[in-house]
Amino acid sequence: MIRHAPHSRASLAERDAKDPLGAFRDEFILPQGVIYLDGNSLGAMPKAAMARSQELVTQEWGQDLITSWNRHGWFDLPTRLGDKLARLIGAQEGEVLVTDSTGINLYKLLSMALDLRPGRKVILMEGSNFPTDNYMAQGLARQLGRGYEVRFAERDDMAAQITPEVAVVALTQVHYKTGVMFDMEALTQMAHKAGALICWDLCHSAGALPVDLGAANADFAVGCSYKFLNGGPGAPAFLYVAKCHQGKAMQPLSGWWSHAAPFAFERDYRPADDIHQILSGTQPILSLAVMECGLDMMLRADMNAIRQKSMALGDIFIGLMEALCQQYGFTLASSKNANERGSQVSFTHAQGYAIMQALIDLGVIGDFRAPDILRFGLTPLYTRYVDMWDAVQAIKTVMDQNLWQDPRYARRAQVT
Numbered sequence: 511m512i513r514h515a516p517h518s519r520a521s522l523a524e525r526d527a528k529d530p531l532g533a534f535r536d537e538f539i540l541p542q543g544v545i546y547l548d549g550n551s552l553g554a555m556p557k558a559a560m561a562r563s564q565e566l567v568t569q570e571w572g573q574d575l576i577t578s579w580n581r582h583g584w585f586d587l588p589t590r591l592g593d594k595l596a597r598l599i600g601a602q603e604g605e606v607l608v609t610d611s612t613g614i615n616l617y618k619l620l621s622m623a624l625d626l627r628p629g630r631k632v633i634l635m636e637g638s639n640f641p642t643d644n645y646m647a648q649g650l651a652r653q654l655g656r657g658y659e660v661r662f663a664e665r666d667d668m669a670a671q672i673t674p675e676v677a678v679v680a681l682t683q684v685h686y687k688t689g690v691m692f693d694m695e696a697l698t699q700m701a702h703k704a705g706a707l708i709c710w711d712l713c714h715s716a717g718a719l720p721v722d723l724g725a726a727n728a729d730f731a732v733g734c735s736y737k738f739l740n741g742g743p744g745a746p747a748f749l750y751v752a753k754c755h756q757g758k759a760m761q762p763l764s765g766w767w768s769h770a771a772p773f774a775f776e777r778d779y780r781p782a783d784d785i786h787q788i789l790s791g792t793q794p795i796l797s798l799a800v801m802e803c804g805l806d807m808m809l810r811a812d813m814n815a816i817r818q819k820s821m822a823l824g825d826i827f828i829g830l831m832e833a834l835c836q837q838y839g840f841t842l843a844s845s846k847n848a849n850e851r852g853s854q855v856s857f858t859h860a861q862g863y864a865i866m867q868a869l870i871d872l873g874v875i876g877d878f879r880a881p882d883i884l885r886f887g888l889t890p891l892y893t894r895y896v897d898m899w900d901a902v903q904a905i906k907t908v909m910d911q912n913l914w915q916d917p918r919y920a921r922r923a924q925v926t
């Protein structure tokens with residue numbers, strides 16, 4: 511039975527016309543005829559990134575060469591951008607760096623956390639988390655030896671596993687597959703009560719929803735800038751170290767940028783006593799500088815408006831899927847309650863991979879996460895309400911016309 515759709519395309523278009531965030535869409539390059547629902551994996555390109563890249567390459571690199579480290583502030587980019595990003599995640603100036611990758615930053619911070627909790631040997635993590643976090647922690651434990659270990663728990667059992675052996679709890683706030691959220695304040699409190707530290711991965715939170723690390727009393731955090739922050743492919747990640755922990759622990763990748771006086775070129779290592787201590791070495795300046803374009807745009811947007819629209823987009827998408835596609839075997843993998851959901855909606859389907867490939871050919875771009883998740887990212891700065899309508903119509907077409915059965919959609923590409 512097909513139920514009456516809870517919206518019409520016209521009513522959604524009206525909503526777009528009144529959307530306080532609507533004007534941001536014009537600040538992005540978006541290909542014609544594409545509904546882009548993968549900004550949770552690679553954010554769309556800010557138009558400003560074009561001019562900024564040009565300026566960087568032709569003037570700063572091309573003409574000003576090495577003088578740009580001072581003249582154009584290249585050396586200070588990690589802290590200058592970090593201070594801007596801090597405003598999006600409830601951190602203070604001097605607590606955030608934009609640098610390296612999420613995985614590498616996590617490695618550094620977990621190592622510091624272990625240093626701050628001598629005698630405790632366990633890193634507690636969510637087994638179903640995005641694998642790089644877990645792999646990095648396993649690599650660290652292997653490197654340290656001496657009984658250090660990574661303990662995995664799943665969501666329902668997490669609190670019970672925060673035992674006195676746990677040095678640090680490392681969790682991703684918004685789950686990459688399902689979008690389900692941890693209560694940051696509650697988990698942080700539980701970790702502290704047990705004498706452990708906590709490190710939050712904000713890959714699917716920063717730029718997607720209001721985050722307040724300070725209010726939650728979080729110790730450490732890491733996250734991507736190429737997803738909801740629209741920083742560009744492979745753009746440097748960020749890290750956060752609460753002021754109270756700075757200058758008190760060592761980090762393992764102690765390159766010259768983390769030295770107290772990098773240009774003194776001393777023989778022996780001496781750590782900086784502030785956030786600079788978590789740097790390692792020379793940064794990819796082109797990526798780092800271009801990342802500022804997405805960040806500046808995000809700072810002009812109202813994060814509460816972003817969250818409100820993101821929740822509404824998700825509710826509409828889920829409602830339309832129930833009304834128009836319920837006979838095709840999709841199961842909602844995200845929470846139906848928007849308050850428990852990040853900025854994505856996921857469904858499971860046994861033919862998920864082929865369905866997503868067919869859908870992409872119709873111009874609706876989401877992604878697939880093995881074994882059976884179809885993932886749709888909702889990015890309020892450039893996703894319209896009507897896109898929800900058009901995307902669900904396209905899914906219906908793929909299913910009605912069995913487009914997914916085309917054998918070319920069964921072949922797995924390298925990146926899914």
Ligand SMILES: *Cc1c(COP(=O)(O)O)cnc(C)c1O
Pocket residue numbers: 611612613614639640642643682686711713714734747
């Ligand atoms: C996207 C993502 C990463 C990416 O890590 P890289 O070091 O950039 O490859 C890490 N953790 C989580 C939870 C993610 O969603």
